[in-house]
Amino acid sequence: MQLLSEQFEMTDEERRGVKEMSTFIALFHSATFLKSRLFSISPALDLNYWSMMHLYKEENPAAAKVAIDSVLKHLWYLTEEVVVLSIFDRQLDPVLRKGIVVKLLSFPRPKTFSPGNPKFISLKFDSIITYPDQLLNFVGSRSWLLFVSLKLTEENFDWMHTEVENWKKISGYKKIGGIVRSFEVVNDCAERAVKLISDFKDVVVNFKEQEYLFQVIEDHRNHFRSFNKSSLKDL
Template sequence: MTCVCLQYVYLKAWISAPLASGAPYSDLLLLKSLLEYSSIHLAISKATSNKFSGNLWYLSPELVGLALFDSRVSSSTKRLMVSAMQSEDDQEQEHTKRITIDLDSAKNKNLEHFVTAKSAKLFQMMDLPDGFLTVDPDLWEDRHDYKLASETVRSLKVVNDHAERGVALIQEYSGFITQDESQLQFLLQVVNEHRRVYPDSRKQTLSGQP
């Protein structure tokens, strides 16, 4: 049943994991998928959603703004996000990397519900141009300032997901092909390099064409 859960829920999240711009939306989708899995296996759904709800770094007010550069996020959602970002903060809250979320209401949450005035700090921390925020999201792709900001965001590495992949890689191959520690380390390097060079099975990727 656990394998079914991995195939049903986790595959999309695994594929999109390295993309910083996609991290907030992917986290939200994964959480919703884990909750929806209750219709298949309630115990697994509860266990995984409770565990994952403590690791929602990218849905924090300071990082959720990364989703403004995610092509999967609709313009209507981005409008609501910008509007929430421009709202007034009534109370100063301590900076936090993680958030807590009520799982009972999570299915009805969208990205804009995690945005506050503090989300604008992302542009300050990363020294990103933000002039495009004054125009409609449908026009962002044609603006030079958006392209510059987007390029910077897309160059970010999602550290926690890279660490997770490393752990999964070790679990996948440890004891399966070799028991020798030195050979295992070499094998992991070879496999990891192969996955870096060939991240997917598209013909263009395998042929090395630009």
């Protein structure tokens, strides 16, 4: 749009708006968006974006506020259980990755986990984020959940007691890293809806079956717009 802006009839204000939007996308949003599906880098990526937006407030308060408000709605997933993904983020400082492992090892590894809701972080618009060291603050005893869920044998944890540069040579780290990198990221409700349709589209190849399936999904959503008690009573 910025490249073609001279070919459109625009007011000076509209032209400034297009330039401002293009600059924001080029400097901040595009790189973050393109990397957003990489599961292992998600915690660091999102915190870095949050940190950059707080710096960007000095340049463009209005745009930064919209971006920060959006990130606030997104960071609910960043819990003790998920922060250990950063261990497998090869773009992160090795010292920090080792620090996360050291802090994780300071908590006894549970054999089982009681069912329950994760402990969600509490962030406000003016919360101070010290990126990337903030990741260490999220590590806790429930950060073992990923490793316990994979039912790994003891030798698969040997890499935790070595230096970061050796991790990629050790089978336990490579095994867990391969599993983590195979995970897919689905960010929000709108994206989940798109993924639902995409999955069904790939499974059902017959056009008439696709059409029928879409009608069933639409009918279901019309009858059950939420999963609260009042809606579920109609089941």
